[in-house]
Amino acid sequence: MTQTAIAASEVKPRRLPRETAVSALGLLLVAAVVVWVLYEAIKSPQEFASLIVAGAGNGALYALIALGYTMVYGIIELINFSHGDLFMLATVLSGIICVSLFNVDSFGFGAVGAVALALLISMAAAALVNVAAERVAYRRLRRAPKLAPLITAVGLSFMYQWFGQRQFMTGSAPKQWSTMFGDDGFNIGDVRVPYTTVTVIAITIPLLLLMVYIVQRTRAGKAMRAVAQDQDAARLMGIDVDRTITFVFALGGGLAGAAGLLYLQSVGTSNYNLGFRLGLIAFTAAVLGGIGNLQGAVLGGFLLGILSSLNDGMLLGQQWSMTVVFTVLILLMVFKPEGILGSPTTEKV
Amino acid sequence: MSTTTPAAPPVVKPPAPKTSFASRFGWPLGFLILAIVVFSFNQWILPETNGDFRTGYNNWLPMTAVNEAVIWAIFALGLNIVVGYSGLLDLGYVAFWGIGGYVAGWLMAPFANQVTPAWANLSVNIFGHPLPGQDRGIHINFWLVLIIAALVCALAGVIIGAPTLRLKSDYLALVTLGFGEILPEVFRNGEHVGPDGKWNITNGTKGITGIDQIPTGPFQLIPGVPATIGTFDLTFKFIVFAFLLAVAMFVSLRIREGRLGRAWLAIREDELAASMMGVPLMRIKLSAYAVGAAFGGIGGVCYATHVGGVLADRFNFSVSITLLAMVVLGGMGNVWGVTVGALVLAWINSTGLAQLGNVWNDATGSNVNFASHNFLIFGAVLVLFMLFRREGLIPETRTKQVLQEPERGEIESLGAEMEGTAENTAAEGTKK
Numbered sequence: 001m002t003q004t005a006i007a008a009s010e011v012k013p014r015r016l017p018r019e020t021a022v023s024a025l026g027l028l029l030v031a032a033v034v035v036w037v038l039y040e041a042i043k044s045p046q047e048f049a050s051l052i053v054a055g056a057g058n059g060a061l062y063a064l065i066a067l068g069y070t071m072v073y074g075i076i077e078l079i080n081f082s083h084g085d086l087f088m089l090a091t092v093l094s095g096i097i098c099v100s101l102f103n104v105d106s107f108g109f110g111a112v113g114a115v116a117l118a119l120l121i122s123m124a125a126a127a128l129v130n131v132a133a134e135r136v137a138y139r140r141l142r143r144a145p146k147l148a149p150l151i152t153a154v155g156l157s158f159m160y161q162w163f164g165q166r167q168f169m170t171g172s173a174p175k176q177w178s179t180m181f182g183d184d185g186f187n188i189g190d191v192r193v194p195y196t197t198v199t200v201i202a203i204t205i206p207l208l209l210l211m212v213y214i215v216q217r218t219r220a221g222k223a224m225r226a227v228a229q230d231q232d233a234a235r236l237m238g239i240d241v242d243r244t245i246t247f248v249f250a251l252g253g254g255l256a257g258a259a260g261l262l263y264l265q266s267v268g269t270s271n272y273n274l275g276f277r278l279g280l281i282a283f284t285a286a287v288l289g290g291i292g293n294l295q296g297a298v299l300g301g302f303l304l305g306i307l308s309s310l311n312d313g314m315l316l317g318q319q320w321s322m323t324v325v326f327t328v329l330i331l332l333m334v335f336k337p338e339g340i341l342g343s344p345t346t347e348k349v
Numbered sequence: 350m351s352t353t354t355p356a357a358p359p360v361v362k363p364p365a366p367k368t369s370f371a372s373r374f375g376w377p378l379g380f381l382i383l384a385i386v387v388f389s390f391n392q393w394i395l396p397e398t399n400g401d402f403r404t405g406y407n408n409w410l411p412m413t414a415v416n417e418a419v420i421w422a423i424f425a426l427g428l429n430i431v432v433g434y435s436g437l438l439d440l441g442y443v444a445f446w447g448i449g450g451y452v453a454g455w456l457m458a459p460f461a462n463q464v465t466p467a468w469a470n471l472s473v474n475i476f477g478h479p480l481p482g483q484d485r486g487i488h489i490n491f492w493l494v495l496i497i498a499a500l501v502c503a504l505a506g507v508i509i510g511a512p513t514l515r516l517k518s519d520y521l522a523l524v525t526l527g528f529g530e531i532l533p534e535v536f537r538n539g540e541h542v543g544p545d546g547k548w549n550i551t552n553g554t555k556g557i558t559g560i561d562q563i564p565t566g567p568f569q570l571i572p573g574v575p576a577t578i579g580t581f582d583l584t585f586k587f588i589v590f591a592f593l594l595a596v597a598m599f600v601s602l603r604i605r606e607g608r609l610g611r612a613w614l615a616i617r618e619d620e621l622a623a624s625m626m627g628v629p630l631m632r633i634k635l636s637a638y639a640v641g642a643a644f645g646g647i648g649g650v651c652y653a654t655h656v657g658g659v660l661a662d663r664f665n666f667s668v669s670i671t672l673l674a675m676v677v678l679g680g681m682g683n684v685w686g687v688t689v690g691a692l693v694l695a696w697i698n699s700t701g702l703a704q705l706g707n708v709w710n711d712a713t714g715s716n717v718n719f720a721s722h723n724f725l726i727f728g729a730v731l732v733l734f735m736l737f738r739r740e741g742l743i744p745e746t747r748t749k750q751v752l753q754e755p756e757r758g759e760i761e762s763l764g765a766e767m768e769g770t771a772e773n774t775a776a777e778g779t780k781k
Contacts, residue, residue: 077519079519079522079523137732137735137736140736141735141736144735144739146438146519147432147436147438147677148735148739149735150438150519150522151673151677151731151735152731152732152735152736154670154673154728154731155727155728155729155730155731155732155735156728156732157728158670158724158725158727158728158731159724159725159728159729159732160728161724161728162722162724162725162728163725165721165724172721276666280526280530283523284523284527287520287523319534319537319538320534320538322530322531322534323530323531323534323535326527326528326530326531327527327531329523329524329527330512330513330524330527330528333512333513333516333520333523333524334512334513337516337520
């Protein structure tokens, strides 16, 4: 890259009045949302708290899917549209293992073992599918114009949906599955906390920490960061670019697999077109936090989960939830396209 | 005297014009002849044939499917301006279909009476041709509504595009996708909005019915042409839709040759270089959005008259993707390719797949429900085309060069990043 010519100009450009106005307007919007949230919190604290809990549970799931998106985007700048549908396949697979194979319908020693096994299998399977997709399709398109891999991802997403539609998977209608915890939970004061929420959060956070560790502390992570910055330079430094990208796809797929199992255990239904909706929400979460930034994806997931849960309960109602999510996305694009934690110079992955 | 006359300069034959008659007029003439054949066959010959042939023909190529395919082609041409000409990925084109449809629903149906109680007795008729007994509400002439819808959609396109066109292409795709999701949700839930939920702007999932008829104007003087094209005058509707498709093609082809079209192609191929050459990026991109959206508005009105109503459930993401597939498979940027791709895919979606499946099942004695595999077929076709024939079935020469030739790595190794990273490096430079 022609760094020198540009780096020489160290004078900070004056902020245009328009930019100042835009950021002021953005801050005003954020302030309005915060005031509204506080107002609702003071008006009916109990309902508010239970909505927060429900939102955090959903948010953790969004965060897990968003992590997969953000890692793949971070390394090859591909919006992997099929990621949401991979997640959908993982929900069905984990349902088949847990319910059809081991009959998990209540909490117990065997059930925990079965769910843990299902977690491992669905993570491995999703990772395998993702790696295969990279191998067969994306790798050949790495140097093609951006439209090509994006449309390929859409095509793959259709193929996954077709597979999910088969009768032995989830069929073309939503399917109910029994889950380990059901609706069980415990109370803190008047607020009911389902066990599933606790479980989901308890699995999401360690996975995030693991990902951060892999990316920032290990050799493979260093290779990822190098490939994300400049593939050709990384190759010159002796990094196996193909293997690094494959590894990232495997990690992303594994996260989608984990999210699939957790979604099934906390919601208990599967549907072949589930992945599209959740994938979109998760991608919005990834952008919200700053795409390519791991902590940002998790933060974005939680924020979006809580926001849409507050909307469902207190603002416009569930039928408008996609509108709220996408309004957030569009406002974000206008006011802060780099996301909350991302900055224009942030290192990718 | 050596007055040899200077040798006459060698006669330079002017180079033969690059475009022969066939290549210039082949496609338009083909389209015209095809349209005439389809019309006259369905209008005069088919009713005379025997029952078996007619049933068989109508199973394979019913007139409604043909009309619908023509409308799809109008949409595909609109999307082609955004995606094919300007290289801006739009994943929410269905929004314009919806807006066009609801413009028709408001201005060409009795629905306006239900919007708010204060309008219950509203009755406006500007050259409108309401269905019998449904002459309340607003009724504006079909041809005027086409123009209004085109303008409204162009405005919507500018509103959608304005905040996002400064962004990198991925983000643009995502934001258009967001609009494509928000608007259908507004259509679905628009029954009780505004203060106290008193306004009914879309009639919710019930949709709007009773869309006006298409007037034929001076053409009704021709014997046999009805004064208004009702619900079942499918062949005359075909003429109207095919005419609009021809207009869309003509506009696409002519704009492409002009200043605006060349600016679109320039930003598609290299945004940075185009802006260096003095192409005002924002204005040109916005105009691409506006023109593409205007086509969508025209198509939306056509579709509303085609089905005689507007249904909110029709507008979902798969429509946007199908349109994108039509553009990509037909040949991005090539008007004829996109038209052929749209007609073929629309036919496959409506009747072709099921009919081909029946033939397959009869021939092999198997029992495969082909329609249930459309996800696999669509997905596999998209992936295979992207892998092996990225420029589409009937490629445009320029697109072919862009999509097939450049090895990005080669150019990058010379020191230039192709896609939008220039801003990043600039920002990095100022941070130091």
